[in-house]
Amino acid sequence: MSQPSSPMRRRLRIAAALAVAACASANAVTVTSSYVQSSASEISRLLGGYSQPRVYLNAYACGEQQLSAMACSPYVISVGSNFLQQQEAYGSYVAKFVLAHEWGHTIQFNYGIRYQAPYQELQADCVAGSFAKYAETSLRYPSFIEASVRSARAAADYGTHGTPSQRDYYARRGYATSTNTCLNSL
Numbered sequence: 001m002s003q004p005s006s007p008m009r010r011r012l013r014i015a016a017a018l019a020v021a022a023c024a025s026a027n028a029v030t031v032t033s034s035y036v037q038s039s040a041s042e043i044s045r046l047l048g049g050y051s052q053p054r055v056y057l058n059a060y061a062c063g064e065q066q067l068s069a070m071a072c073s074p075y076v077i078s079v080g081s082n083f084l085q086q087q088e089a090y091g092s093y094v095a096k097f098v099l100a101h102e103w104g105h106t107i108q109f110n111y112g113i114r115y116q117a118p119y120q121e122l123q124a125d126c127v128a129g130s131f132a133k134y135a136e137t138s139l140r141y142p143s144f145i146e147a148s149v150r151s152a153r154a155a156a157d158y159g160t161h162g163t164p165s166q167r168d169y170y171a172r173r174g175y176a177t178s179t180n181t182c183l184n185s186l
């Protein structure tokens with residue numbers, strides 16, 4: 001006859017099961033509405049002095065045909081959760097880099113900054129790199145610059161967004177300098 005399990009034992013079993021579940025998902029952040037909005041608040045702490053967009057999730061807020069990540073005015077960033085989840089596959093918190101890149105475009109809208117391709121995009125990469133540094137030093141996130149650079153390189157198009165090495169260079173330039181440098185001496 002087996003012993004009835006004590007409440008303590010049952011609690012331990014539940015704790016062990018939860019620990020296993022936590023390990024299984026440790027290397028992938030799940031992109032939820034609260035993850036996106038808290039990321040926007042974090043980015044606002046660094047970049048809110050330059051622009052204050054709202055981030056719309058899965059809302060086609062820019063009238064786009066397919067959800068990815070885009071900014072269409074100083075006030076609107078539109079992102080899709082599936083797209084951001086794909087970016088997280090490069091490493092945890094890469095979605096924050098992507099959001100910060102779009103925030104960079106809202107700054108460009110706000111100040112009327114218009115560079116020739118690919119520098120409009122590379123400036124956004126630079127701004128995103130500056131946020132990656134801020135997240136690491138001020139918000140105490142583990143570094144996600146390497147994962148972000150991998151994702152940026154993978155999305156390079158040799159046109160509007162530049163080459164993989166250009167994206168790599170400008171993301172790291174922002175990381176090594178500051179938002180102000182990205183905006184004033186790209």
Ligand SMILES: [Zn+2]
Pocket residue numbers: 101102105121124
């Ligand atoms: Zn862009």
